[in-house]
Amino acid sequence: MITNPLRDPRDRRLPRVPEPCALVVFGITGDLARKKLLPAVYDLANRGLLPTNFALLGFARRDWGDEDFAELARDAARKAARTPWREEVWERLAGSVRFVQGSFDDDNAFDELAATLGELEGTHGIGGNAAFYLSIPPAMFPIVLKQMQRTGMADSTPDRWRRVVVEKPFGTDLASSRELNELVDSVFTADDVFRIDHYLGKETVQNLMALRFANSLFEPVWNGHHVDSVQITMAEDVGIGGRAQFYEQTGAARDVLQNHLLQLLALTAMEEPVEFSAEEIRTEKLKVLRAVSLPEDLATSAVRGQYEQGWLAGQRATGYRQEEGVDPHSTTETYAAVRLGVETRRWAGVPFYLRTGKRLPRRVTEIALVFKRAPHLPFADTDTEELGNNQLVIRVQPDEGMTLKFGSKVPGSVMEVRDVAMDFLYGEQFTEASPEAYERLLLDVLLGDATLFPRNAEVEASWAVIDPLEEFWEGTTPQAYRAGEWGPRAADEMLAAEGRRWRRP
Numbered sequence: 001m002i003t004n005p006l007r008d009p010r011d012r013r014l015p016r017v018p019e020p021c022a023l024v025v026f027g028i029t030g031d032l033a034r035k036k037l038l039p040a041v042y043d044l045a046n047r048g049l050l051p052t053n054f055a056l057l058g059f060a061r062r063d064w065g066d067e068d069f070a071e072l073a074r075d076a077a078r079k080a081a082r083t084p085w086r087e088e089v090w091e092r093l094a095g096s097v098r099f100v101q102g103s104f105d106d107d108n109a110f111d112e113l114a115a116t117l118g119e120l121e122g123t124h125g126i127g128g129n130a131a132f133y134l135s136i137p138p139a140m141f142p143i144v145l146k147q148m149q150r151t152g153m154a155d156s157t158p159d160r161w162r163r164v165v166v167e168k169p170f171g172t173d174l175a176s177s178r179e180l181n182e183l184v185d186s187v188f189t190a191d192d193v194f195r196i197d198h199y200l201g202k203e204t205v206q207n208l209m210a211l212r213f214a215n216s217l218f219e220p221v222w223n224g225h226h227v228d229s230v231q232i233t234m235a236e237d238v239g240i241g242g243r244a245q246f247y248e249q250t251g252a253a254r255d256v257l258q259n260h261l262l263q264l265l266a267l268t269a270m271e272e273p274v275e276f277s278a279e280e281i282r283t284e285k286l287k288v289l290r291a292v293s294l295p296e297d298l299a300t301s302a303v304r305g306q307y308e309q310g311w312l313a314g315q316r317a318t319g320y321r322q323e324e325g326v327d328p329h330s331t332t333e334t335y336a337a338v339r340l341g342v343e344t345r346r347w348a349g350v351p352f353y354l355r356t357g358k359r360l361p362r363r364v365t366e367i368a369l370v371f372k373r374a375p376h377l378p379f380a381d382t383d384t385e386e387l388g389n390n391q392l393v394i395r396v397q398p399d400e401g402m403t404l405k406f407g408s409k410v411p412g413s414v415m416e417v418r419d420v421a422m423d424f425l426y427g428e429q430f431t432e433a434s435p436e437a438y439e440r441l442l443l444d445v446l447l448g449d450a451t452l453f454p455r456n457a458e459v460e461a462s463w464a465v466i467d468p469l470e471e472f473w474e475g476t477t478p479q480a481y482r483a484g485e486w487g488p489r490a491a492d493e494m495l496a497a498e499g500r501r502w503r504r505p
């Protein structure tokens with residue numbers, strides 16, 4: 001990092017710019033690289049957040065030269081960049097773009113990659129620093145890691161850093177995630193491993209920590225004395241797109257519950273960290289994940305569903321089993337909901353309801369704290385018929401912001417109390433647009449800041465929650481729901497049995 005001796009090193013208000021370095025992307029021709037990574041690299045360059053001495057290397061099988069790659073990168077960046085397009089920024093970046101052709105089992109290609117990195121030290125002054133992004137099918141992680149080990153590319157030394165970015169899924173259960181972690185940790189040192197959960201790069205998710213730990217207003221009520229229950233939702237209106245093969249083997253619980261939703265739960269339920277550092281925050285999150293409990297009776301406290309044909313936004317939507325590439329008798333869930341507990345003094349007895357699903361009525365991710373009713377209401381019952389529980393809703397996406405729902409008197413001559421909402425919208429309060437999650441996370445990787453990346457123990461603790469659920473569901477058929485509905489009826493019944501109901505965001 002370039003530092004100014006007059007600045008307090010803990011002062012993060014000025015933009016942080018990484019040291020000279022290279023970013024190597026394996027799987028550069030893939031979906032993720034084109035849609036997210038290349039645009040993020042351009043946006044960082046456009047915001048002046050990449051070092052002057054920077055190189056971008058792509059690795060893939062096609063018979064391409066540097067120029068073909070530069071063209072793909074330009075198209076991808078131009079199509080999906082968040083910030084305005086400036087040709088001069090791209091021109092500067094294009095001068096440091098390299099392509100290495102080869103397959104992952106090709107030793108020569110990795111030798112060439114190592115040699116190219118060496119050359120770039122001389123021509124682009126990258127100082128030997130490099131981050132390797134594994135934007136590749138998970139089955140390919142072992143072979144690529146071993147190649148990096150073989151060529152010595154993974155070795156950090158006192159003069160240079162080498163880091164690896166691992167995309168989810170981090171395994172498919174506890175045993176396979178342990179195996180993957182052991183492999184990654186045998187090639188890279190733990191501090192050089194960055195596991196991406198892109199939800200943690202979202203501004204609102206980080207704001208959750210600001211909200212809780214920078215204010216005195218919320219923390220006193222952030223516990224089981226005042227909170228009745230917590231609902232964490234990640235709803236998508238889309239289906240599975242072209243990812244049938246991946247989704248058929250994965251399902252909603254492994255795809256979203258295990259990572260995004262449990263990470264959101266951890267940030268919601270964790271204690272205040274000693275300081276705002278990677279080590280301390282990850283330590284607090286891990287404590288929560290280890291304290292998560294599944295209810296004894298999974299039959300009444302977990303629901304899996306699968307969408308059938310229906311209607312969404314006035315359009316007919318295909319059923320899951322009719323999607324291209326999906327087994328017509330598939331039992332993969334496209335919806336999962338579960339009631340979890342957090343066995344700590346703060347949260348004992350408070351249910352955390354987590355749900356995720358595809359082809360739901362709208363795309364929304366939110367965390368809602370539902371508060372207990374006032375212990376006594378000095379009004380006639382009829383005055384408060386329209387009064388619900390107070391709620392604090394943190395909207396992760398879209399319309400990033402927060403809503404506080406509480407009761408207020410309806411204007412008029414009678415005492416009628418009804419729910420009203422007080423809104424905070426990021427877009428209204430701040431003029432600067434939030435960076436894309438991948439933009440923020442890529443920058444953090446290059447800066448070596450691991451605060452927003454889950455540690456291996458967190459990943460394993462999360463699988464320890466999901467494994468029993470998957471075992472329980474094994475061999476069962478998910479409950480049907482129509483595309484465009486908020487999941488199967490059983491999910492509503494699960495909450496109704498406890499006198500609660502899901503929010504309809």
Ligand SMILES: NC(=O)c1ccc[n+]([C@@H]2O[C@H](COP(=O)([O-])OP(=O)(O)OC[C@H]3O[C@@H](n4cnc5c(N)ncnc54)[C@H](OP(=O)(O)O)[C@@H]3O)[C@@H](O)[C@H]2O)c1
Nearest residue numbers: 027028029030031032060061103104135136138167168169
């Ligand atoms: N797409 C998303 O939105 C998304 C979201 C979250 C996480 N992820 C994760 O991100 C990773 C990448 O996903 P993706 O959707 O981008 O996958 P993808 O579209 O299938 O791309 C895979 C890439 O890997 C390369 N590749 C595959 N086998 C190879 C081999 N033997 N040798 C050399 N290159 C090889 C392909 O290169 P060729 O051009 O040579 O075939 C391609 O560039 C996965 O781990 C996925 O789970 C993706």
